Amino acid sequence: xxxxxxxxxxxxxxxxxxxxxxxxxxxxxxxxxxxxxxxxxxxxxxxxxxxxxxxxxxxxxxxxxxxxxxxxxxxxxxxxxxxxxxxxxxxxxxxxxxxxxxxxxxxxxxxxxxxxxxxxxxxxxxxxxxxxxxxxxxxxxxxxxxxxxxxxxxxxxxxxxxxxxxxxxxxxxxxxxxxxxxxxxxxxxxxxxxxxxxxxxxxxxxxxxxxxxxxxxxxxxxxxxxxxxxxxxxxxxxxxxxxxxxxxxxxxxxxxxxxxxxxxxxxxxxxxxxxxxxxxxxxxxxxxxxxxxxxxxxxxxxxxxxxxxxxxxxxxxxxxxxxxxxxxxxxxxxxxxxxxxxxxxxxxxxx
Numbered sequence: 001x002x003x004x005x006x007x008x009x010x011x012x013x014x015x016x017x018x019x020x021x022x023x024x025x026x027x028x029x030x031x032x033x034x035x036x037x038x039x040x041x042x043x044x045x046x047x048x049x050x051x052x053x054x055x056x057x058x059x060x061x062x063x064x065x066x067x068x069x070x071x072x073x074x075x076x077x078x079x080x081x082x083x084x085x086x087x088x089x090x091x092x093x094x095x096x097x098x099x100x101x102x103x104x105x106x107x108x109x110x111x112x113x114x115x116x117x118x119x120x121x122x123x124x125x126x127x128x129x130x131x132x133x134x135x136x137x138x139x140x141x142x143x144x145x146x147x148x149x150x151x152x153x154x155x156x157x158x159x160x161x162x163x164x165x166x167x168x169x170x171x172x173x174x175x176x177x178x179x180x181x182x183x184x185x186x187x188x189x190x191x192x193x194x195x196x197x198x199x200x201x202x203x204x205x206x207x208x209x210x211x212x213x214x215x216x217x218x219x220x221x222x223x224x225x226x227x228x229x230x231x232x233x234x235x236x237x238x239x240x241x242x243x244x245x246x247x248x249x250x251x252x253x254x255x256x257x258x259x260x261x262x263x264x265x266x267x268x269x270x271x272x273x274x275x276x277x278x279x280x281x282x283x284x285x286x287x288x289x290x291x292x293x294x295x296x297x298x299x300x301x302x303x304x305x306x307x308x309x310x311x312x313x314x315x316x317x318x319x320x321x322x323x324x325x326x327x328x329x330x331x332x333x334x335x336x337x338x339x340x341x342x343x344x345x346x347x348x349x350x351x
Contacts, residue, residue: 093266
């Protein structure tokens with residue numbers, strides 16, 4: 001589709017080459033309206049997370065739209081949209097999938113379906129376009145091969161090992177909570193039934209092999225983590241920041257949980273068209289590749305990743321038994337009970 005651009009930006013567009021220009025299918029009227037607004041204010045889309053840096057640089061370079069980000073949690077984003085209805089300072093935000101329906105019910109979002117809408121899986125989007133996941137994360141094992149000679153590939157391997165497993169702060173940290181759900185999926189449970197996972201972690205605690213420290217980059221650099229349970233994009237990023245030769249990242253064979261992050265556009269946005277254009281770009285081929293460069297798994301499976309980008313990610317065949325949450329209401333209820341259940345099944349055995 002032919003795009004309308006300002007003369008000021010024409011040279012910049014040409015410099016990107018015809019290949020990238022072809023990838024950009026943003027509607028011309030949306031581009032014109034967004035350029036008239038001139039800016040986009042994002043929440044929780046900082047440079048270091050999922051390679052947002054490159055996406056914002058592309059949007060500024062191609063369209064001449066300035067960008068500012070303010071980092072915060074998903075809950076804070078929704079509250080900010082609601083509190084600033086008359087004086088908004090955020091146009092678009094990035095929130096966890098579990099918060100998507102919360103934002104819609106709060107009445108602070110507006111719909112927009114990008115032109116690549118049909119290639120987004122049904123489970124990963126709201127029917128009206130209020131939210132749609134741009135990328136996903138799956139709970140993985142991250143193993144220090146200098147400390148563990150036989151890296152685990154399954155939950156069964158974890159139980160039979162002689163190394164320590166770092167799970168994080170279950171009951172508080174979303175990543176740790178999802179590690180419990182991932183184990184439930186792999187061991188025959190689900191959102192309503194976390195018992196298989198709780199019994200599994202309880203047995204690890206009995207063996208004195210379960211650690212509750214944060215599987216952070218700093219602790220990995222110190223060599224204090226043997227096997228950690230992490231989102232795959234965190235594990236891959238940490239791996240390459242510390243030493244890729246020392247770590248292996250694997251999706252548990254029996255099953256794991258896949259969740260994701262979605263943009264939400266503020267119903268009261270000061271720059272609504274620029275926010276829509278940002279979503280349009282995020283779901284373009286180039287935008288999806290940018291996310292993959294940040295180790296996030298793009299939601300669109302029809303995007304062909306460059307070989308150097310694909311090599312940074314875990315092979316597709318490891319994800320065959322990973323699945324998204326199917327009952328968010330049940331998972332929300334289980335999450336509320338998780339701190340007490342964790343105490344009863346697991347912490348009671350802490351050594």
